[in-house]
Amino acid sequence: MIRGLLVHLALVLLVATAKAQAPVADADRAALQRIEALVRDFERRGLPADLLRAKIAEGAAKGASQTRIADAVTLLALRVDSVARVLAPSVSVPELHAGAEALSVGVSALSLRSLRRAAGRRPADPYFLFVVRLVRRGVTPEQALHAARALISRQVASNTLLAIADDLARDVAGGMSPAAALHDRMTRLVGGFGPGAVTTGDAPGVGGAQSAKGKP
Structure with missing residues (x-):
């Protein structure tokens, strides 16, 4: 539970930091939208969105750019989706x-x-x-x-x-x-x-x- 709260906080801070910049670069805005869309999609499909949040927290801790974080989260989402499909219908x-x-x-x-x-x-x-x-x-x-x-x-x-x-x-x-x-x-x-x-x-x-x- 504590880990889940921490990774959620990292996502909130990432979004808040980007929104505090004036103006927010188009690339950063697009990256945030990609991340949020991926997390929502995982939640909608019942896939473990915490895996994506952990990747977000990892990137933020390393000081990676929002675009690079979005790229890494996208790649992870593709991999998790591939595993979910190939091991369907039941996978932990x-x-x-x-x-x-x-x-x-x-x-x-x-x-x-x-x-x-x-x-x-x-x-x-x-x-x-x-x-x-x-x-x-x-x-x-x-x-x-x-x-x-x-x-x-x-x-x-x-x-x-x-x-x-x-x-x-x-x-x-x-x-x-x-x-x-x-x-x-x-x-x-x-x-x-x-x-x-x-x-x-x-x-x-x-x-x-x-x-x-x-x-x-």
């Missing part, structure tokens, strides 16, 4: 958030759907975040997805996923290549871990909005 807020993060590092929406199906009744967001953390350490999306599927098949607990990602980060920092570090960690855990088949749906970057990167 954590899955939307984690799925949007996965799209931002180059994982395709179709791969998220495949991973969600593999997870069955278990929440998919821990596996999405596992993939995100691996990709950010230099593992390819294909390798990260293959590892996630192997862990799903072994019903590995979510806290173990985080431990694997942390161990891999230390291995990479110590000089191992991301691929070698992943192979070593996965072989120890599940045994016989090798390169996985990559289907069209696993290829990163299916659709511009799904693979685009950018933050305020």
Whole structure:
């Protein structure tokens, strides 16, 4: 609740600051209108508008321009919308958030759907975040997805996923290549871990909005 109030306050302050400028630049006014329209659209559709408000607060804290904040919020909204559509009809807020993060590092929406199906009744967001953390350490999306599927098949607990990602980060920092570090960690855990088949749906970057990167 406190976080929600803070991000709401950030949005109010952003709007108030822009309105206090005399005159408000056309670009700033247009940016504010875009932001407000996106938030209203999410609220109308039952999507988590707090994700957008958090992005607004992040941009404001960094001192980003209103236009840049609007661009970042628009990109996030596109990603969340893509995840909501591909995981419909039922998707949790954590899955939307984690799925949007996965799209931002180059994982395709179709791969998220495949991973969600593999997870069955278990929440998919821990596996999405596992993939995100691996990709950010230099593992390819294909390798990260293959590892996630192997862990799903072994019903590995979510806290173990985080431990694997942390161990891999230390291995990479110590000089191992991301691929070698992943192979070593996965072989120890599940045994016989090798390169996985990559289907069209696993290829990163299916659709511009799904693979685009950018933050305020």
